[in-house]
Amino acid sequence: MRIQAPRGTEDLLPSQSHKWQHLEREFFALTRLYGYREIRTPMFEDIELFKRTSGETSDIVSKEMYDFYDKGERHICLRPEGTAPVMRAAIEHGLLNQGTTLRMSYAIPFFRYGRPQKGRLRQAHQFGLEVIGSPSPAADAEIIEIVASYYERIRIGKVQVMINSIGRAECRAKYREVVLNHFGAYLLDLGEDERDKAQKNPLRLLDSKDPKAAELKASVPPIVNYLEDEAKVNFETLQSLLTEADINFRLAPDIVRGLDYYTDTVFEVVSDRLGAQSSLCGGGRYDGLIRELGGPPTPSVGVGMGIERAILVLESLEVQFPEAKAIVYVVQATDDAGLACRTLARTLRNQGLETHLDLDGKKMAAQLKQADRVGARFAAIIGTDELASNAVTFRELETSSQETIPINQLGQRVKERL
């Protein structure tokens, strides 16, 4: 059988890579303005890292880890998310407690062993941001503001951010009981999945799509009614900061998120253009995570934004991506012009112009065809005639207009016409 890409992985082809490059450029340019610096961590980690942070009963850990044993019998996991590795690195390299708030950005592949479908891959990619060391809701607001402004900047448009607060341990313990009591006897009517959730993490009953559960959850009092005083104040402050920043947000009592490490603020942005995998990005605060990993208690907040999903939305909106267009195609019209053509191509490249040259001794017509095909704007033609007068025929492909000019004026002429 012919070897194909592993299940749930994708090749990024040359015709598509400009889209990714564009999104990456915009992401790092924008976040740099807020003081974020890129961090790169390994693609795989000791599996314990994720077991400790995401929670043994979370879906990611219990069934979606892409793990294996290496030749040294180490239990390795391809990272299923971005936050825990960054925190591990921050602790390991002593980035904490240096008297400043740490802001880090990253663009990474991550891996989850699930059943692929549109917008869900085994190897997917995300942009991530982490603000480490600030307990303030201003940090939450900053992250959300960046996310909203990023989606606007890449022309997904003005998005609505769904926010919620799930408080801390005390609040959640109380709220677990509230949810369980509320569902109470009806639990028996629900499906196996829902009963399983009730066992492991009752909060997750709230994002169930089961019709009966949906009916029941509508009448559960929202978790924000049970927040600790401080959590409550923070959540209110966050809302007023978002209002002040003109962010379009909505309270979403049913977003609870699948990872154990979240505290207080959780949020996500969804799109109706993504089918079942509707989440464009998700994030929240994780004040306990660093201590869980053996670091000093360090309140932090972060977000992960799906790259494939952003591109799916942009494609469905038919947004045009800036495309790297070939600029000049140097055409060798006669056999004696080889040296002149190669020299000209070098000169143009030294002037910063993308320049293509036929490698295979194709006929002139075929070279022009190539020029057309690679999307060149101009052809620069040299043959015996031009050679004699140190000239070049400068042709604009779209209009078919051409003129013969001194060869040393070509670079400037091209730049004038761009």
Added chain:
RNA sequence: GCGGGUAUAGCUCAGGGGUUAGAGCGCCUCUCUGUGGAAGAGGAGGCCGCGGGUUCGAGACCCGCUAUCCGCCCCA
């Protein structure tokens, strides 16, 4: 991990037991010996996803596998 659909040329897709498997687009050559796109003519290109089975005969029917799509679970 569960349920359902799909798999034929580079791409989009027809063909539903019977000789040498088709179309459109794309590609190559020529008409056109220093000029791309248009038109015409010619041409190349298929383990019909993989493996097994039924049959005189399988691209077609059956089973398994793999991949992909849709939904569930879950999430980016």
